[in-house]
Amino acid sequence: MITTRIIGGLGNQMFQYAAGRALALRNRDSLAIDRQAFADYNVHAYALDFFVLEVPDAPAGLAVPLGADSRWTRLLPWRRPVRHVVEKGLRFDPAVASQSGNVYLDGYWQSERYFADFADALRRDFQFRHAPSPANAEFVKRAAADNTVSIHIRRGDYVSNPNALAVHGTCSPAYYEKAIATLMEECGSDMVGFVFSDDHAWTRENIRLPIEMVHVEGNAADKAYEDMRIMAACRHHVIANSTFSWWGAWLDPRPDARVIAPARWFADPGMDATDLIPARWNRLQVELGHSAVTC
Template sequence: MIVSRLIGGLGNQMFQYAAGRALAERLGVPFRIDRRAFGDYKTHAFGMACFNAPISDAPSYLVPNMPGEGRFHRIFRRFRPGPLRLYAERTFTFDEQVIGLPDNTYLDGYWQSEKYFGDVAEVIRADFAIRNPPSAANLRWLEQIASTNSVSLHIRRGDYVSTPAAAAFHGTCGIDYYERAVTYLRDVTGLDLVAYVFSDDHDWVAANLKLPGAMYLVRDNDAASNYEDLRLMTACRHHVIANSSFSWWGAWLDGREDSVTVAPLQWFAGNTPDPRDLLPARWVRM
């Protein structure tokens, strides 16, 4: 059995799931998740229930570092198998050892690179198909996206702006980045593109973003239905992502070989962590 610890926003949860699922798939063993950390985590909720992914929780007696373990649990362990072998993330860059880890491993990290799961990409994409049909409003967006030369554009603000520590660590992509990215896509595709803009700060976007060509601001979804935005992003023909794991997945789940994704060259505000393995080589950095 392979177990992945899940924590963070939806994009982070998806990376953690994908790395563990891929390892279990290679080994031909069951895959389980550990979501206990969400019990006292106030920033984000567990969000994976929106997907077709076969979600199963790991048995508590197998999970290492069980919080609040008392005498009963210690006695119980004598009659059941011991905890899994913990493998914690050592660096933000790709760790090749993860690919060859053995059965009975517990993964604790973020694993933000497709190198952990690219060899089973179709399995991951199938798992991350949205379980429920779109709402009426989102169905109208999907129909419009399908009828235009669409490009998804994601502007991440939220805690990247409001929380000093997050702002200092992540930073935000400037308006000039989005303007250059859309101009580049228009030039390289030769098409009159229609931009569909997704954000956690719609009012700021409406007041500040001016793009060449047609632009629509998608306002119908909130944090509780963010998977709807993910589905709409993936439906677009091309992508301009923010320095955000959420829009990373919006672009990656679009498996069309001729789709073009533009990503920010500066992923973090500082020089660390090293994001060299975060962006697929086929994506354009700008």
């Protein structure tokens, strides 16, 4: 059995599920999830039940206790060992993707290389369980029209929390201006941008783009998946340094979709996210601003 630990926001949970699901499929094995960390985690809620995927919780006696650091943890009722695989860094680790037997994955696994060979199966798993509300259904319909682009502007704790700002930074207006200019050259000037943000007031004041901009508002944090559904319906994508919009772009299966991502994912120069952006996406380089920004 493959067990994957689930924690963090929706995007991180999807990476953790995807790595575990792909490893289970690679081994023709079953997958279980360990979500016990949410018992005392108040930042985000477990969110994978927004998708049609069906995955059981790790059975009692199987999940590795929080804080376990041994390579082998004997917890199965019949005393077979569980290999506790802890993420060593941000780069793709091929040894993780080749594990077999009873494996407990403990990390974020933020690289498509952990699951690209099962992309079709994962996109089926990540279909949304419930139909959109009427307002969101209208956004989806409009987003699915020709020459639309999702634009994600992540602020929130990236701005309000000094530690998060130092690690992540925020994408500058110059990044979005250059991204849209690049897309207009490739795809035409009649583009319509669907703007997703946790700070629409700031976005309206500071992000001025030479295209029509539709601000997607009204979905509370517990309905964030609705924004992701609309993102994925757009024809092209300009993502922030956020796993949420990473997945909004990745769920779009069209091979000719243009995705623009920041060349730097973290403001912290010690964090190497080289393997996070798929090679087929456009990594956009722009100069850093005076505040802590990543792109």
